[in-house]
Amino acid sequence: MLRFDGEVVVITGGANGLGRSYALEFARRGAAVLVNDVGSAHQGLAAEPAAAQRVVEEIVAAGGIAAANDVSVTSAHGGEEIIADALDRWGRLDVLIHSAGVMRDRTLAKLEFTDLDAVLDVHLKGGFHVAQPAFRAMMTQPSGGRIVMTSSTSGFFGVFGQAAYAAAKGALAGLSRVMALEGARHSIRSNAIVPVATTRLSRGADPGASRPPEDVAQFVVALCHRSCAATGMNFAAGGGWAGRMGVEVGPGFALPGGTAEDITANWDLVQRLGFEEMADGFSIGPYIDERLHEG
Ligand SMILES: NC(=O)c1ccc[n+]([C@@H]2O[C@H](COP(=O)([O-])OP(=O)(O)OC[C@H]3O[C@@H](n4cnc5c(N)ncnc54)[C@H](O)[C@@H]3O)[C@@H](O)[C@H]2O)c1
Structure with a gap:
């Protein structure tokens, strides 16, 4: 069994869907888990701060170690607070998973910039807000750490009506890649995950589907285990399948002098x-x- 005893895991968006599955699975495998979540509805409104606490109660009832944190990832100060909370409680940070997300689908022609801000603030800037303090903390540990950013098929292939979401998700894959480059000498590994799971966020897009988030959690646990060397990669997981997603470069055309x-x-x-x-x-x-x- 891949164990995480003595390790500390921070999961943003840990109260629902994928984040909740990750939190339960890491805790079941011995990690101390900080469940961060503002408890928002899927469009990012109506905060319900007790949402993270409910997952913590589930973990503790099963004999695990967890604490709730209801700070939003949308500010730099909030990101600092989230990571500091884990460090203050348990003295280290081994794994960061940024899974917080909101959905505001609009075509580009109909996009309101308030919706763009809401999506970028949680997904993309939220990623920076938690990744920077986590990266800095991991740099000070000889064992380094592991970081997972949540991308999406939308970020790689585009989805009609998801201009803001696709832009945020594509950018998160770029951030993850740079963290892998800059983290290599500090034993920090960073990868992006492209999940496919039936949650309240995805239900609207695929109403009949039944793809358990628990499948994705098994993949993320394997990816984040200290024995896994992968870094700088993108992985799709869910719907009964997991595999690497790459960037393809064609044969091209020899340009010098070409008109x-x-x-x-x-x-x-x-x-x-x-x-x-x-x-x-x-x-x-x-x-x-x-x-x-x-x-
Ligand atoms: N479900 C899928 O098939 C799928 C596919 C591709 C990508 N994703 C991504 O996976 C991640 C998890 O999605 P999910 O399907 O589990 O959705 P979900 O709605 O079930 O969970 C997202 C969680 O993020 C929390 N959250 C929102 N704003 C926050 C903030 N400012 N600070 C902290 N927490 C906040 C919400 O309260 C919620 O609990 C998201 O980033 C999503 O974009 C999901």
Whole structure:
């Protein structure tokens, strides 16, 4: 059994859906879990601060270690408070999972900027607000730590009506990647997860589906165990499947000296995917690997 005895895990958005499943599973495996959640409705309104406490009671009743924290991830000060809460209680931080989320679907043409702010503040800026103090705390520990940002298929492939959400989720994958680069020399590993689970957040998009968040929790537990070396990667998990999601680079077109007309004439090469080697024998793969390990 993959155990987390003596380890401290912070989970934002831990009161419902995926975050709740993660909290229960990490606690069942011996971790002390800080369940952070403001207890909002899925659009981010109507706070119910007792939501995190309910999950904590469930964990404690099952013999686990947990504490509730109802501070919002939407401010830098809030992010500091959340991480400081875990450090004050248990003296260390091994795993941070940013799972807090709200949903405000609008097409770009109909987007109100208040909705954009609400989505970016929780997902993207919230990620920065908790990741920075967590990263700093992990830098001081010889054992480093593990960070998981929650991305989405929307961030990679786009979903009609989710301009703000897709932008936030794509950006979180970028943040996770940079944390992997900058964290390598501190034994900090960072990955992004693209979950698929039936929760109140996803129910509207796929009403008939039944995809237990517990499946995703099993994957996240494996990813966050100290024995897992993965870093700088994106993983999709849920709906009975888990696998890596990558970035593809095509063969491309040798540009030096090329005119716009040359490029137009070779457009099929420019937009083709599916080759690792680039046009002039230069491959981007080793460059990326080097960057990951040079830190
Ligand atoms: N369910 C899916 O299939 C799916 C797919 C892709 C991505 N995601 C992402 O996974 C994460 C979890 O989603 P879920 O489906 O479990 O949704 P959920 O609504 O069940 O849980 C999200 C939690 O975040 C909390 N939250 C909202 N604003 C907060 C804030 N300011 N501070 C702290 N907590 C806050 C909510 O109160 C809620 O408990 C989200 O980031 C979501 O975008 C989910």
